[in-house]
Amino acid sequence: MRFFWVIALVLLTPQVFAEVSVSATVDQARVSFGESISLTISINGTQSGGQPAIPKIEGLNFAGPAVNTSVSIVNGAMSQSVSLVYQVTPTRTGEFMIPALDVNVAGKIFKTNPIRLTVDKPGAQTDMSQSLFAKVRLNSQQVYLGQTAPLDVIVFARANLPVRGLSSFNSEAEGLGYKYSGNVKQGTQSINGEAFNVYVVEGAISPTRAGELKFGPCVLKVQLATQVRNRSIFDEMMGRIEVREVPVTLDVVPIEVLPLPAEGRPADFAGAVGEWSLSVDAKPVEVAVGDPITVTVRIAGNGNIDTVPAIQLKGLENFKTYDPTSKTTKNELGTTGERVFQQVLVAKDTKATQLPDVRLSYFDPVAKTYKTTGQAPIELKIKPGGQAAVLTGSERVRPAEKLGQDIVYLKGDRGPVASVPPPIWPWNVVPVLALAGAIAWKRRQERLTGDVAYARRSRAARNARQILAGATTPEQVQRVLQEYLGDRLNLPAAGMTASVVEEHRLPGKVREIFEVCDAARFAGARADVNGLKQQLEQVIDELEK
Amino acid sequence: MNWKSKPVGCAIAHRILCGWARLVRNSAPYLIAAMAVADDFKAANALFDAGKFAEAVAAYEKIEPKTAHVFFNLGNAHYRAGQVGRAVLNYERARLIAPGDPDILANLKFAEEKLGVAEVNVSPKLVVRFFRSLAGARTTAQWTRYEIIGVWATMLLIAAAVWRPRWRSGLVILAVMAGIGLVTATAMVIYRNAARPVAVVVVPKVEARFAPLADATVHFQLGEGTKVAIREDRGQWVFVERADEQQGWVRAEELERVAKP
Structure with a gap:
């Protein structure tokens, strides 16, 4: 229930408080006769605006409107608008004025801005x-x-x-x-x-x-x-x-x-121009004598960061100091930037009770005056230095050692020559083709196992040719023919007779082979076995095509 | 050994010996050439050690074929001779052959920092930086081998998933991973082959202009050692693009291509 109210509040709040504005625009204020203009009335902040009454303007025809609504939520803020798009077609050349139109939004009348239109003769050169x-x-x-x-x-x-x-x-x-x-x-x-x-x-x-x-x-x-x-x-x-x-x-x-004005220029002004803010941070502020304190001075703001000078901490007699480092970042155009200085200090004794104040004088070009920004001294608590002696090696302060840098020395051997890329296409094509072939072979094997008709048809010709090679009598030839046709048509071989020729639209030679074989078997007629075998081979070739 | 009783063994031994003899005879010219090149390399190193950097440069330039180490030492010789831009050029050439060599990367970085162009040579866009560093981490030959391995691995895993349905889910995951590797390697191969040629500024200062004319307005300046991509070559003038995508026309003699045409 609470979730519902939250959602309702989110959805309703913008509608209650949204500011409604109405405007009218045209895509072009100067056109040639024969062209149309789009007049768009935009109502922002609501989706419930009424259509304005378009006055009759002699020489202009209005068509529409086409209504477009949009709602968007960006970072939780909802905005909504409705656009009424009219197609305006001039019926003559000349100057026209679309007057301010009244748009009724939730009972309140908003007026659009008047718009001037110019319609030139066709072909007139536009500026x-x-x-x-x-x-x-x-x-x-x-x-x-x-x-x-x-x-x-x-x-x-x-x-x-x-x-x-x-x-x-x-x-x-x-x-x-x-x-x-x-x-x-x-x-x-x-x-x-x-x-x-x-x-x-x-x-x-x-x-x-x-x-x-x-x-x-x-x-x-x-x-x-x-x-x-x-x-x-x-x-x-x-x-x-x-x-x-x-x-x-x-x-x-x-x-x-x-030039930067001379009057009012602070004595410590060193050329910084812009609007700058300065902050100082020291960590840690409670240390023993000999422990390092890192002081970070951060200057950021609008202006040319390159004009900001390096910050020099003064009054550090009670500290051992190390060279400061600085890091500068700025945007692409150099209009904003930040410069961070870091310096490591080590308290020499317990007299070091505070860090000195840090100040930056700069010229503010917007206010046209010099300004000084800074931060008050930071209080420190320095304990007696006896502790430094018991600190472990990693905690003990060591002066930063400056290591030399140079290029790496020569290579002693020639090293390998540039390797040539292997031919990419053969190496890529082979496994793809092999996989495709293997999958095709696997599918065939699976079909041979699971589909009896396919398996018989696939093996029909090969089996028939093998048996036919050893056939010596018309009876054996007829048997081969019956087996072949049975396998091919997935029917019992014993049922294959001359009658199947018409039924299955087989070549006429099949009937001839059956008839010659039957005559030899039952009537004792002489038959040329080799001729029968050749005929059967031809039949198989024809059917297997 | 009784030769008569072992006719087959004798024939095999004879063939092996003859094969070795042929191999030694055919390889001899190459071995001699390699030894000569090794001598040239050592001679160039000796010139470098003697402080004769200009002579060392000339000696390294003569060595063919140039390996990553030859380019590296040539870069060092240029560096010592005060031609830091040319040092950057040759370190880049060395990096093309041996992208993972830490010595090459260290010297390249050192030379770029000395010239103050280390930041200029890096794209400000994180995505571009990542893509270039990934593509540059291996040579084109290495990426091509990875691509081939990716194809074979993907095909074999798919085949295994087809033939071993019990392990299919695991094999499919492995195949997808191999496929991702394959796509990455393919993208790197395409990127490296399609990338525009890179050149390095070898003179102290170059002015990039809006047009290939001596009196055209200067758009920006390029310091020695700056890397640019060549977008168009018109002989005396080339249209270049800096890492931050600023473009301009510069004189061709002020640059030298990393990969020799």
Whole structure:
């Protein structure tokens, strides 16, 4: 029962609290006369929206709607929507306006956005730049030296354009340290009620000098699919397409790179730019004199991690120190990162009561000011050093020994030559054929054992020929014929007479052999035994074909 | 031995002796050639030990056929001569012949780390990394043998399952396991045969451009020792792909193929 209520709550909660939104889009806002347009009214957050009343617009015919509903659950959150798709067919050329439509959702009226349509004469050239263009997305055109700022190049393609992808991207960004991701993200966006496919080349700039710099011009090559026409019958059958590349240019975007301000700069500022957080950890904090303490300083945040300097712990007079190590990780574009410093300290005596505070001064380009982050000193409990003497070898601190590294020395013998792969096809075909043959043979053996008719028919000719070779009288020849026919037809051999010829549609020679043999046996007529044997051989050959 | 009383034994002994004599006579040129090559190899090692690394490189280059150890020592000679990119190239060639040799792997890693290309030469995608390391763990000949063993084992187990119905369930499980091994080995053979040729950058710095033109925009840079897959060869220019799938055109003379064409 409790399970039922949980399920009901999960299913009903989104419906009660889901936010309903209504929008209208067309797949293309400019078409040639004779083409149709799809008008889609999307109602998000519910599946119970009513159909809007479509006003009569002179020059436009509306058909539909086709209703599509969808429900999806992502990470436990349910979303649902309903789409009403109308087919809009112009009956004349000109400019049209589909006004805002009223959509009734659970008694509440939602209005769609009005949409402007243009219907050109057939064959009129359409402006490609209206269908395929690119823009730069940059948070601010002012960036600071050392800052890493996201800079995305977005390609907009009208929804009806058969875009296959971006083939190349050529940009000029001298001094900006521009990097971009090879993975192009895709999505859709509505511009003035018209649906566009969006391709985002995510990137980032990290200027290396101050001044008025320029991003661009850029040229992106967009692959458009076009149907192959009148090439061959195979092309038409297969519906083959060819891909052509259309260049999309992007104008120059001026970017002002500002030097880091001098005022307010902390004395210990060492060039870190970004939004950073710092944490310090020491393990263990209760040790004996001579025991190692590992101090970990972790700096993470948004910005160019390479600008963060190495952290130097100060005030360590009471500690023996070892060289720190650092590990840096960052995302592909270098917009976020983390740097972890680790240093091993060994307390010389019990005077070492705390680790010094750690601070990092950095410039925050968003707040446009210098900031300092840090962590208060960490208290330590150092026991007297007598214990170090009783520690086992594995626990005793030994200064890190620096081992030399080099390549492995020469090989003294020539070693084996490269082996040649064995011929793969014969080695593969043989076992497959052998298995197939063995299984076929086994099946035959099983059939011979279990199927008497098959077994008799299979052996009929061989047995008959063996016995026939030793036959010397017409009677023996007739007996062979009876045995052969009995085996072949799975009938008693004694019942095989001349009458079976018509009954089983046997060759006429069978009747002749029976008649000659009967005449020899019962009437004493002379018979050529060898001739009978030859005739019977012919009969067997004919029947076994 | 009484020869007259043992005519059959004598004939057999005579044939064996004649066979040995023929074998020694026919093998002699090859044995002499092998000994000469072994002498060349030792002479090249002696040049290396004398610190004459350039001469050692030339001596190793002359040895034919080249074994994994010849490529390994050639890589060492290049390394000592300061040509670390060429050292990486020859360690890679050695690894093609003997992929499991720990000395080759150690020197290759050491040389790549010295050039700072160890991370660049590894794909950032875990699946690709796993597949390449699996395919590279054995030579094509070894994977081919595994594939053949897999076919035979699968067929024999199927046959046994057909002929021994009492053991069928166990035999079918074994046959499925052998089949999985067969499919894996087949995939590795296909991958190794279909893989694009690999080359190594042998000059200090290479600029990969958007087009095969000297004045085309530079896309990215390749350091010495970087491994690239050759996607297209146009003579003076080749279209290459780095492990992180960045692609660009570079001059052909700035690279050298791992497997000689």
